[in-house]
Structure formats: C-alpha cells, structure tokens
Amino acid sequence: MWAITTAAEIAPGVIEDTCESLASRLQFIKTAGVHELSNGQISAHYAFRHSLYREVLYRRLSEGTRAKLHMELAQRLEAFCNPCEQELAAELALHFEGGHEYEQAIHYLIIAANNAAGRLAYRDSIDILRHSLELVAKVGLPRRAELEVQILELIGNAHFVLGALTESAQAYRDAALRAERSDLKAARVKALICAMYPLGFIDPDQGLGALDQAVQTSMLIDDPILLARAQMGAAGSRLVFDSWRDHDAKLCTSAHEMLCGLGDSETDHFQQIVYAHVLTLQGNYREALEICESGGVSRMNHGISQIAHFGALSGKTLALLRMGHLGEVLRITQAGRELVDENRARSWALDFREAWLRMMAFDFEGARRICEAICEQRPEYLAGQPETISRIAAGLIALDRQEYDDAIENFRRVSHLEITTKFFLHWVWRMMAQLESSNALLLSGDIAHAGMAAREFFDSALSTADPHLQALAWELKTRVAMAENELKSAQEYIERSLAIVDKFEILIAAWQVHATAWQLRAHAGELETAEVHRERAESCILKIADSFAPEEPLRATFLAAVPVRRILHDRAANRQSVG
Numbered sequence: 340m341w342a343i344t345t346a347a348e349i350a351p352g353v354i355e356d357t358c359e360s361l362a363s364r365l366q367f368i369k370t371a372g373v374h375e376l377s378n379g380q381i382s383a384h385y386a387f388r389h390s391l392y393r394e395v396l397y398r399r400l401s402e403g404t405r406a407k408l409h410m411e412l413a414q415r416l417e418a419f420c421n422p423c424e425q426e427l428a429a430e431l432a433l434h435f436e437g438g439h440e441y442e443q444a445i446h447y448l449i450i451a452a453n454n455a456a457g458r459l460a461y462r463d464s465i466d467i468l469r470h471s472l473e474l475v476a477k478v479g480l481p482r483r484a485e486l487e488v489q490i491l492e493l494i495g496n497a498h499f500v501l502g503a504l505t506e507s508a509q510a511y512r513d514a515a516l517r518a519e520r521s522d523l524k525a526a527r528v529k530a531l532i533c534a535m536y537p538l539g540f541i542d543p544d545q546g547l548g549a550l551d552q553a554v555q556t557s558m559l560i561d562d563p564i565l566l567a568r569a570q571m572g573a574a575g576s577r578l579v580f581d582s583w584r585d586h587d588a589k590l591c592t593s594a595h596e597m598l599c600g601l602g603d604s605e606t607d608h609f610q611q612i613v614y615a616h617v618l619t620l621q622g623n624y625r626e627a628l629e630i631c632e633s634g635g636v637s638r639m640n641h642g643i644s645q646i647a648h649f650g651a652l653s654g655k656t657l658a659l660l661r662m663g664h665l666g667e668v669l670r671i672t673q674a675g676r677e678l679v680d681e682n683r684a685r686s687w688a689l690d691f692r693e694a695w696l697r698m699m700a701f702d703f704e705g706a707r708r709i710c711e712a713i714c715e716q717r718p719e720y721l722a723g724q725p726e727t728i729s730r731i732a733a734g735l736i737a738l739d740r741q742e743y744d745d746a747i748e749n750f751r752r753v754s755h756l757e758i759t760t761k762f763f764l765h766w767v768w769r770m771m772a773q774l775e776s777s778n779a780l781l782l783s784g785d786i787a788h789a790g791m792a793a794r795e796f797f798d799s800a801l802s803t804a805d806p807h808l809q810a811l812a813w814e815l816k817t818r819v820a821m822a823e824n825e826l827k828s829a830q831e832y833i834e835r836s837l838a839i840v841d842k843f844e845i846l847i848a849a850w851q852v853h854a855t856a857w858q859l860r861a862h863a864g865e866l867e868t869a870e871v872h873r874e875r876a877e878s879c880i881l882k883i884a885d886s887f888a889p890e891e892p893l894r895a896t897f898l899a900a901v902p903v904r905r906i907l908h909d910r911a912a913n914r915q916s917v918g
Contacts, residue, residue: 410438428454429467441477445486448474452493461497468494484521488514492533499646504537511537515549524560528553532572536609536646543580543761550576564603568610570594575613578620582766583803591617608647615654622806622843624658631655649688656692661807663846663879665696666886669893672696691763694728699847700893701900703732703739723762727753731768734775739901743783750776770799770808777815786822793819810839810848814855821859833859850879854906876906 359370413434416427432447448471455464468490475487495510511534518527531553538546550573557569571594574587595614611630618627631651652675656668672693690709697706710725710732734749753772773796780789793815800812813836820829833856840849853876860869880903887894897903 406438408437410434410440413438413440413443436474439477441474442479442482442486445471445474445478445490449490449493452497456497456500461501465494465497468497484517484523485526488518488521488523488526488530491517492530495533495537496646499536504541507537508534508541515552524556525562525565528557528560528565528569531556532569532610535572535576539576539580539763543763547573547577547581564598564601567594567597567601567603571598572610572613575610575617579613579616579764580761583620583805585804588617588621588804609650612647612650612654615651616657619654619658619661621804622661622845624662624844627658628655631658653688653692656689660692660695660699661847662844663699663849663883664886665700665883665897666888666891666894668692668696669887669891691724691728694725694732697893698728698732698735700897701903702893702896703735705893705896706732707736723760723765724768727762727765727768731772731775734772734779738775738779738782741782743779746779747776750779766799767805767808770796773799774811774815777819781818781822786819789822790819806839806843807845807848810836810843810845810852813839814848814852817855817859821862826859826863829859830863846879846883850876850883850906851902853879854902857906873906880906 413431416431416434428447428450432444432451435441435447436444448467452464452467452471455461455467472487472490472494475483475490478486491510491514495507495514498504498507498510511530515527515530515534518524518530531549534549535546538549550569553569554566554573557566560566571591574591574594577584577587578591591614615627615630618624618630631654652671656671659665659668659671672689675689690713694706694709694713697703697709707729710729713725714722714729730749730753734746734753737743737746737749750772754769754776773792777789777792777796780786780792797812797816800808803809813832817829817832817836820826820832833852836852837856839845840852853872856872857869857876860866860872880898884894884898887897898907
C-alpha cells in the first residue's frame with residue numbers, strides 16, 4: 340500500500356478499499372497480508388496474480404515516468420523506514436537503479452551483498468557485487484574509481500572466504516591497478532595488502548612483492564599510520580612466509596608500537612593476526628592469544644571479518660600447539676568441520692593444524708590421511724604444505740620401523756627448497772626435517788653424520804627467536820654429545836635446554852628435554868636428580884594428555900607412544916618396586 344500511495348494523490352483509505360475490492364473479485368491482484376515496517380507503520384500488501392500483469396502495466400509507462408516512479412518509491416522507502424538498510428537494501432537498490440541514481444543504487448547493492456555474506460551466501464554476494472560493478476560506469480568520474488576499487492576488494496574478500504584463491508588474488512590485483520591508474524595511493528596500499536591473503540597460499544613470493552609495493556607507495560603519502568600498517572604487514576609476512584630475520588622481527592614490533600602510540604584503532608585485523616603469529620614464534624603465547632581473541636576468533640561476520648576470523652583461529656591454534664594444548668586445537672579443528680557446506684570451504688586451513696597436532700601426538704598415519712585428503716580436495720597450489728607434512732610423517736613411520744634410509748630420504752626431500760615449495764612457516768617444517776634426520780642417523784649408529792645434521796639444525800634454530808626450536812636444538816646436541824661420550828659437553832647443553840623450557844610454556848619440547856636430562860643424570864649415576872627430571876617429563880606428558888577429552892582416541896595414541904610409554908613405565912616400575 341505504501342508504494343501506491345507514494346505515487347497517487349488519493350487518500351490511502353480509498354486506495355486500500357479499491358485494492359481490496361479488486362482482490363475480492365479475484366481479478367489481477369490478490370491479498371498478500373500485512374507488513375509492519377521498521378518504523379512501526381502498518382501497510383497492507385497486495386501482489387499481482389501473475390507477473391505478466393505487472394510486466395504489461397510497467398511497459399505501458401514511458402521511460403521517464405518509470406524513472407520518476409522508481410525515484411519516488413526509493414525516496415519514500417528510504418525516508419520513512421530509515422534505518423532499514425539491512426532489511427530492504429536490495430529493494431532500495433532496485434528503485435534507485437530504476438530511477439537512474441546509480442551511486443545510491445551501488446551503495447545499497449553493497450549493503451545487500453554484505454547481507455548475503457552474513458547469511459554465508461557468498462556466491463550470491465559476488466553476483467550482487469558484480470552487478471554493482473556494472474553500474475559503476477554510469478557514475479560520475481569523481482567517484483567512479485573509488486567505488487570500483489571498493490567493490491573489487493569486496494569481491495576479493497568473498498572469493499577468499501570461499502577458497503577461490505586465484506579469483507580472489509585477481510580481484511585484489513584489479514583493485515590495486517585501478518587505484519594506481521586513478522592515483523588513489525591509500526586505496527592501492529590497502530588492495531596490495533589484501534592481495535597477500537590469497538597469494539600467501541598461491542605464490543608467497545608474489546604476495547611479498549605486493550607488500551613491498553604497498554610499503555613503497557605508503558612512503559609517498561603523509562600518513563604515518565598507513566605506513567606503519569604496511570611495514571608491519573610486510574615484515575610480519577616475510578617472517579612467516581619466507582624466513583626468520585631479526586631485522587624483520589624488530590621492524591614488525593616497532594611498527595606495531597608505532598600504531599599503538601598513534602592511537603590507531605582501525606588496523607586491519609589480518610595484519611594484527613600476522614603480528615600474533617610473530618609473537619608466537621618469539622614465545623609470547625599469551626599475548627598472541629589475546630590478540631587472536633580480540634581480532635576475530637569470537638566474531639564471524641561477513642567479508643573481511645571472516646578472513647580475520649580464520650586468520651585468528653590460525654594464530655590461536657599455532658600458539659596452543661606450541662604450548663602443548665593439543666586437545667583444544669583438536670576441538671577447534673573439529674568445530675570447523677561442522678560448518679555448513681557453504682562455510683566449509685574456508686575450514687581447510689584448519690586441517691593443516693590438525694595434521695600438525697597429530698604429528699605431535701604420534702598419530703603419523705592420521706596426519707598423512709588428512710594431508711592426502713587436502714591434496715585431493717584442494718587445487719594444486721596448496722600441495723606444498725600437506726605434501727611436506729605427509730613426507731615428515733612418512734619418515735617418522737619409517738623411523739619407527741627402523742627403516743633408516745627411507746626415513747632419511749623423506750626428511751631430505753623436505754629440507755631442500757628446490758624440492759618443496761614455499762608455504763606458511765615452511766622454514767619451521769624444514770628445521771623439523773633437519774631435526775628428524777639427525778635423530779634417524781643417531782638411531783642408525785651413524786654418529787658422525789648425526790653430529791653434522793645436528794649442527795645444521797642447531798644453527799638454523801638459533802637463528803630464530805623460537806624457544807621451542809631452540810630448546811630442541813640444545814636437547815639434540817645433548818644426545819649427540821652423549822653418543823660421543825662427551826658427558827661434560829652434554830651436561831652443559833642440557834642445562835641450556837632446561838633454562839629455556841623453565842622460562843617458556845612449551846610442553847611438547849619440555850617433556851622431551853626433561854626425558855633426555857633424566858637419561859643423562861641416570862647415566863652419570865645421579866639417580867635422585869634423574870628421577871626429578873623423569874617426574875617433570877611425566878608431568879608435562881600428563882598435562883598434554885589431559886588437554887584431550889578422556890574418551891578421545893588421540894589421547895590414548897599419545898600415551899601409548901614408545902618414548903612416552905618409556906617414561907610412564909618407569910614410574911610404574913618404581914612404584915611396583917617400592918610396593
């Protein structure tokens with residue numbers, strides 16, 4: 340009713356009586372109920388019995404009359420139901436487009452696209468955004484480029500959330516190029532930063548190149564906040580996608596401190612999440628978790644918020660893995676699988692974390708199954724990480740079977756960059772392969788080559804700030820020194836390792852370090868001190884096990900692993916001898 344009274348100079352009561360009479364005679368309209376608008380106004384609804392009736396009447400109007408009618412409807416709807424953008428955005432967009440007010444139509448189409456994303460209907464959102472992109476050519480020049488860049492970024496966001504990474508990267512590239520052509524420097528910086536989201540999976544080097552361009556462009560603008568954002572994103576991304584460099588870590592930290600000092604409250608959540616990953620790699624797990632929680636773990640809305648949400652889950656699970664909270668990571672990854680199909684496309688990133696935690700829990704076959712599934716379901720450009728995890732898992736399985744040559748070959752293939760491409764934290768996995776190569780050589784009795792591999796891992800680990808890797812590096816040197824009967828050196832090395840695990844909450848590394856200290860002290864005849872370390876190792880193991888639900892099979896798998904069982908068995912043996 341409100342629509343008819345907008346265009347007719349007749350009392351609303353007369354119009355409603357007329358419509359009701361036509362509907363009761365079963366002519367071309369019918370009653371469609373009563374609708375309460377957001378301002379509380381009640382309006383009767385009527386609908387054509389067939390769309391053909393509406394089409395005939397509509398076509399009988401002149402183009403000018405149609406445009407005028409659309410504008411009157413749009414203005415009336417916008418005026419009396421404001422704020423009704425969320426509810427009637429698509430209808431408003433339709434009328435503003437029909438009234439040739441294209442900028443207003445685009446405004447409401449963007450809102451409608453966000454509404455669709457909020458319903459997890461990302462493909463519908465993309466279709467709406469593409470239509471709005473078609474209308475941009477009809478907008479005046481001063482605003483045309485800004486709108487086009489904004490829409491392209493939103494399309495990139497939606498594609499990323501769907502897992503369509505190639506399409507996402509192309510949309511961000513197009514946005515950056517359009518901004519560059521129109522000399523929209525700030526918009527170009529934002530688009531280039533966004534491009535790292537998909538390029539981190541497709542081609543990290545290309546993504547890092549985009550971030551370098553973002554930094555260079557931001558230097559041309561008198562905007563210290565924008566420059567700090569670009570620097571933090573670029574330095575942090577180099578640390579997680581390329582290699583650890585102290586210079587980048589300091590730059591990332593100083594940029595973050597600069598943003599805090601400038602009172603920046605709008606830093607892209609994704610950049611903050613990158614910073615959280617850097618904090619985790621420095622052992623600042625609690626601070627990283629706090630950033631991840633505030634940066635999107637508890638919020639899962641549309642567009643960029645969705646990207647931040649899953650980035651935050653990535654950062655949170657990485658910190659929890661380092662802390663040994665494996666059960667909590669498992670619960671997060673399992674929750675990701677329970678998402679509806681449209682949303683499921685994004686949870687593949689969490690599968691990597693589950694494969695990682697299964698490696699830590701000695702479920703090597705389980706880790707391989709997850710990686711094989713990822714390779715089958717995801718495009719070829721995601722193969723680097725699952726293939727790497729799968730190779731390390733295969734090497735550890737071979738190690739359990741005492742098939743040392745096979746194990747070493749799997750680890751070797753991971754260690755060499757020309758064989759395995761770059762991916763998120765690829766350098767961490769390469770160091771793990773170095774560590775396991777040394778373990779395989781030690782077990783095979785090749786102490787000389789084990790020592791060489793241990794030194795390689797040690798140099799790599801100490802070039803980072805990761806306390807987990809550094810603790811394991813000193814622990815490995817201890818075992819090599821024990822094999823060489825260099826007990827004085829072994830004592831020195833284990834003390835360095837113990838100092839690290841006492842300072843940081845790194846349960847996975849801690850139980851292994853204390854287990855080696857137990858063996859070293861027992862070998863030296865220091866039985867009481869040895870037992871203290873065995874108990875510390877046992878305590879760490881039980882904390883890890885208790886992070887799982889009691890009935891979780893992975894808990895039993897972890898406790899049944901030979902290195903773990905050796906520590907727990909010794910406790911049981913001691914109790915039996917005392918009894």
